[in-house]
Every structure is written in C-alpha cells, then in structure tokens.
Amino acid sequence: MVLFLEIWLPLSACTLGTLLYKSLTDVSHTGLILAVLGVELGSLLLWAFYWMILYPNFFSPFRHLPTPPGRRWLYGNRKEFSPNYAWQGIDAVMKTVPNNGLIRFYEALSREVLLVTSVDAIKEMTSGKPYDFGHPKQVKYMMSRITSSNFNFLSEHGHKLFRKHLRPAFTATHTRKLMPAMWSKFEEMVKLIEVELRDNSDAVIDTREYIRRVMWDISGVVMIGYDFQTLDRRDGGMGDQFAKVLSEFSGPAWVRMIMHYVDVRPLLSLLNPLFMRSSLGKSLNYIRFTLRQIITEKEVKFQKAGSKEAQDLDITSASVASGIFPTSELIDNGMLFMTAGPNSSGTAMEWAIYELSRKSEIQKRLRQEINECLKSAPFSLEPDALIGQLQNLPYLSAVVNETIRCYPFIPLSARAAEKDTTLLGERIPKGTIFLLPVDILNHDKKLWGPDGDEFNPDRWLGDPLTGGATSNYAMLSFGAGPNTCIGQNTARAMLACFLAAFFQRFDIQLANPDKAALLRPALFKRSEEGMMAKLSIVEV
Numbered sequence: 297m298v299l300f301l302e303i304w305l306p307l308s309a310c311t312l313g314t315l316l317y318k319s320l321t322d323v324s325h326t327g328l329i330l331a332v333l334g335v336e337l338g339s340l341l342l343w344a345f346y347w348m349i350l351y352p353n354f355f356s357p358f359r360h361l362p363t364p365p366g367r368r369w370l371y372g373n374r375k376e377f378s379p380n381y382a383w384q385g386i387d388a389v390m391k392t393v394p395n396n397g398l399i400r401f402y403e404a405l406s407r408e409v410l411l412v413t414s415v416d417a418i419k420e421m422t423s424g425k426p427y428d429f430g431h432p433k434q435v436k437y438m439m440s441r442i443t444s445s446n447f448n449f450l451s452e453h454g455h456k457l458f459r460k461h462l463r464p465a466f467t468a469t470h471t472r473k474l475m476p477a478m479w480s481k482f483e484e485m486v487k488l489i490e491v492e493l494r495d496n497s498d499a500v501i502d503t504r505e506y507i508r509r510v511m512w513d514i515s516g517v518v519m520i521g522y523d524f525q526t527l528d529r530r531d532g533g534m535g536d537q538f539a540k541v542l543s544e545f546s547g548p549a550w551v552r553m554i555m556h557y558v559d560v561r562p563l564l565s566l567l568n569p570l571f572m573r574s575s576l577g578k579s580l581n582y583i584r585f586t587l588r589q590i591i592t593e594k595e596v597k598f599q600k601a602g603s604k605e606a607q608d609l610d611i612t613s614a615s616v617a618s619g620i621f622p623t624s625e626l627i628d629n630g631m632l633f634m635t636a637g638p639n640s641s642g643t644a645m646e647w648a649i650y651e652l653s654r655k656s657e658i659q660k661r662l663r664q665e666i667n668e669c670l671k672s673a674p675f676s677l678e679p680d681a682l683i684g685q686l687q688n689l690p691y692l693s694a695v696v697n698e699t700i701r702c703y704p705f706i707p708l709s710a711r712a713a714e715k716d717t718t719l720l721g722e723r724i725p726k727g728t729i730f731l732l733p734v735d736i737l738n739h740d741k742k743l744w745g746p747d748g749d750e751f752n753p754d755r756w757l758g759d760p761l762t763g764g765a766t767s768n769y770a771m772l773s774f775g776a777g778p779n780t781c782i783g784q785n786t787a788r789a790m791l792a793c794f795l796a797a798f799f800q801r802f803d804i805q806l807a808n809p810d811k812a813a814l815l816r817p818a819l820f821k822r823s824e825e826g827m828m829a830k831l832s833i834v835e836v
C-alpha cells in the first residue's frame with residue numbers, strides 16, 4: 297500500500313503541476329495531460345478497490361486471524377476504539393474476540409494492524425527476536441526530530457553499542473550514588489511549597505508545575521551534569537528551550553497520520569533547512585550548541601585526568617568515559633535522555649499523588665515507614681545514609697512499583713516488523729504493524745489475580761520482583777527484553793525520593809477530584825489537568 301501511494305502521489309503531483317503550467321503558458325498537449333491524469337485517477341480507484349475490499353478478504357496473509365466485526369472500508373475498526381481512549385476499546389475487543397495471541401484489526405483506510413494479546417507473543421517479540429520488531433516510522437521520525445541527526449541509536453548495531461557502553465551508568469548501584477542529588481532537589485521543592493503555604497494555608501497547589509520544574513533540574517543534573525535551576529526560576533535558557541522542544545517534538549498530528557500511509561521522511565529531510573529556521577529548529581540549535589559546550593568540557597576534563605574512570609557521576613560523563621561515542625552522538629544521547637526521562641517519571645509522580653490522595657491509609661502507612669526509617673530527622677541526615685535507608689523501604693518500593701504498573705506512560709506500544717520473520721508460528725512480512733496493549737496487560741486479572749485492576753501496593757510485598765504476576769511479561773510499563781527502558785532504575789529512584797520527601801511532609805487531598813483522572817488525548821497516559829492539591833503540613 298505504502299509503495300503504491302509513494303509512487304502515485306509524486307506522479308500525480310507532477311501531472312497536475314504540468315497541467316497548471318500549460319494552462320498558464322500555452323494550451324498544447326492539454327488533452328494528453330488530462331488523459332494521463334484520468335489514468336492516474338483510474339489507477340487510484342482500482343488500487344482503493346483492491347486495498348480496501350480484495351486484499352483484506354482474499355490476499356492478506358492474516359485473513360485467517362480473528363478480526364473484530366464491523367470493519368468499515370474507510371475508517372476500519374475505528375468505531376470500536378472511540379470515543380474513549382483507544383486502549384479501553386481494545387480491552388473490550390480482547391475480551392470479546394476469541395484468539396490465540398493475535399487479533400487483526402483495521403485502522404482508517406484499511407491499514408492492517410495486529411494486536412498482540414498474549415504474553416508468549418510479547419516474550420517472543422521483545423526477547424526472542426528484539427531486532428526483528430523495531431520502532432515504527434513515526435517513532436523514528438519523532439526521535440530524529442529531537443536529535444536532528446542520523447541517530448545511530450536507531451540502527452541495530454548502534455543500539456547494541458549504546459546499551460553495552462551505557463549499561464554501567466544505569467545500574468542500581470550507580471543510581472544509588474545519584475540519589476543524594478535527587479533528594480536535595482526534592483527537598484528544595486518541598487521548602488518552596490512550604491513557603492507558598494505559609495503565605496496562604498488554603499492555597500491550591502499546582503503539583504504539575506512543581507514536578508515539572510524539579511524534574512528538569514534533577515534530570516539535568518543526573519543525566520548531563522548540568523543544573524537548569526528551573527526550581528527557583530533563575531534560568532530561562534536550557535530548561536525553557538527543552539520544554540518547548542518536548543511539547544512539540546512529536547510533530548504535527550497530520551504528519552504522523554500521513555506517515556501511516558506514505559513515508560514522507562525523504563521529503564521532510566529536504567525541508568529540514570526550513571525546519572531548522574523555525575522557532576522549534578532554533579530551540580534545537582540552542583540546546584545542541586549548549587550540550588556541545590558541556591560535553592566538550594567533560595571530554596577535556598576526562599583527558600586531563602588521564603584515568604579510565606568517569607570524572608563525574610552523571611550519565612553523560614559515563615558516556616564520555618566509555619570513549620566509544622563521538623561528540624555528535626554524545627549530544628544525541630543527552631537529547632534522548634532528556635526526552636525519555638523527565639516527562640515519563642514526572643507523570644508517574646502525578647499518578648502517585650492521585651492514588652494516595654484518595655487512599656489516606658496508604659499515605660499514613662507510607663509516612664509511618666518513612667518516618668520510622670528516617671528517625672524523624674530526615675533533613676539533617678547525611679545524604680548517603682538517608683538514601684541507603686530509602687532503598688530499603690519495602691512499602692515505599694511497593695508504592696513505586698504499583699504506580700508504574702497501573703499508570704504506564706505508554707499505554708499502547710507500537711512495533712513494526714523490520715524484516716520478514718515469524719511470530720507464534722505465523723509468517724510475518726516486513727512492515728507489518730503491531731500494537732502491544734501495555735495498559736491492558738498490566739491490569740489483566742488472568743495475570744495479576746482478581747484485584748488486577750485495583751491499585752494495591754501490597755501485591756509487591758510478597759514478591760518484590762514480579763508483584764505476584766504469573767508471567768515476567770505481565771508488567772510492560774518499561775517494555776521488555778534488550779530494548780527495555782535503560783533508565784528504569786533511575787525512574788524508580790526518582791519516584792522513591794519524590795514520594796519520601798513529599799508525603800513525609802504533606803498530607804494531601806485533591807482539589808480537583810472529579811477532573812484529575814480525565815486523560816489528555818495523546819500517545820501517553822497523562823491527566824489533562826494534572827493534580828491540583830490541598831496540602832497540610834505534617835509536623836514531625
């Protein structure tokens with residue numbers, strides 16, 4: 297399908313252009329051009345007939361797979377997946393369409409997609425053949441927009457190098473060393489909120505704004521060794537520029553939509569010089585320029601030290617010390633970390649606030665565990681001693697895990713077959729698109745037990761590794777296999793520090809309980825409005 301449209305669209309554009317040109321200059325050959333245009337329109341109609349009617353019924357290699365009823369030619373099974381969020385519709389389809397791990401369904405214009413419903417299939421895709429199933433074009437487009445380079449990370453070879461050399465910087469042991477820096481930023485945030493409450497004890501606190509600011513600072517320090525100082529609003533530079541880039545990085549919705557049907561990346565590359573002159577392009581240039589300066593300083597420092605060890609704890613210093621990445625790739629990696637980390641982890645913090653504000657017994661239990669452990673004097677403890685204790689709090693870890701399980705940042709994950717391959721014994725042609733229903737499997741009662749769709753941290757106390765699920769592939773918030781989120785230890789540590797600092801100090805009630813859980817229509821599971829909170833200070 298994609299190939300036909302990729303040839304047809306430029307050809308028809310040329311014919312139309314020629315017709316227009318001729319009508320403005322002389323009228324010779326107009327009949328011929330109109331005939332060509334007629335042939336092109338005819339071929340489009342024939343193709344549409346083949347693609348929308350013949351292919352799904354007679355030629356698709358997946359025509360034997362179960363398909364939800366009610367497919368429309370033009371907008372496929374869209375009806376089943378709206379008006380609610382797509383994964384809620386998909387949940388209903390999974391419950392009502394009997395299947396052996398794969399369900400075929402159709403997007404608009406008969407775009408065929410396979411829904412992966414079994415953990416066996418997910419295991420085979422993510423761990424058995426991780427490089428047979430890669431990121432779809434849209435994701436690659438979004439990532440290369442952020443890095444504005446030929447991101448080596450996106451190739452199999454580049455990705456393996458990236459994982460091999462960066463893994464040490466993301467281990468639990470290394471993350472523990474970064475926790476004091478995280479803690480001191482959350483401490484600063486708590487103090488700023490206290491100041492706001494001292495001025496007006498009834499103030500409604502916009503927790504999203506505080507979390508956004510603190511997460512920029514922490515991510516900057518932890519990932520690139522640079523303090524954006526967004527918390528006290530002293531810096532309007534990198535923090536603001538990054539925020540702008542992230543809010544726009546996925547590109548216009550219509551471009552992502554078109555990319556389902558036509559690969560417009562070559563055209564976008566041609567237009568890149570124009571894009572770089574746009575305000576988004578200027579922000580990207582500014583960030584890359586500043587990152588280059590930071591990284592060059594790190595490279596000089598590393599060379600002067602003449603040691604093989606990284607000179608600072610941040611992840612970019614570890615990348616420099618690996619000696620494997622040229623400066624341009626170090627910049628790309630820095631951009632990737634700043635894209636992947638702050639928003640996803642900050643969103644988990646918001647959902648933790650949401651759940652705990654509705655369950656005061658969890659708040660109390662958590663606060664009691666934190667207080668007992670920190671011996672009622674958290675802010676005066678040596679950071680390392682404090683952090684060492686935080687890592688050992690079972691209930692805190694359980695709340696962290698349960699938040700991440702119930703609120704996967706990416707509720708539906710897409711994959712594309714990078715080559716001809718097989719899955720569950722099915723022949724899979726290159727280009728086949730898959731959807732992994734992360735949010736649904738994370739709540740599946742068959743995997744998690746009868747309370748699978750409830751927020752219950754206790755499930756992690758019995759088995760801190762699996763939460764009592766019957767499969768290692770039941771919790772997909774961080775993905776699975778060799779492509780799994782490399783920053784998951786960092787994310788867990790940030791969330792643990794946040795919960796400890798925030799709930800030890802504040803008792804919380806939502807000021808917008810009816811609206812807080814309404815989702816923003818997007819690729820991510822994120823509240824539209826965020827959590828507006830009424831906080832009271834808990835004296836220790």
Ligand code: HEM
Nearest residue numbers: 633636637640641644705773774775779781782783786787
């Ligand atoms: C709660 C917070 C987070 C969630 C839910 C999350 C989730 C994910 C998911 C679902 C993936 C894709 C895995 C796949 O393709 O199968 C991913 C990849 C990634 N994440 Fe995270 N992430 C979080 C925090 C972070 C943080 C703090 C970092 C810090 C650097 C980070 C860095 C990355 C990177 C670099 C990748 C690409 C990994 C690769 O393809 O090798 N993430 N993350």
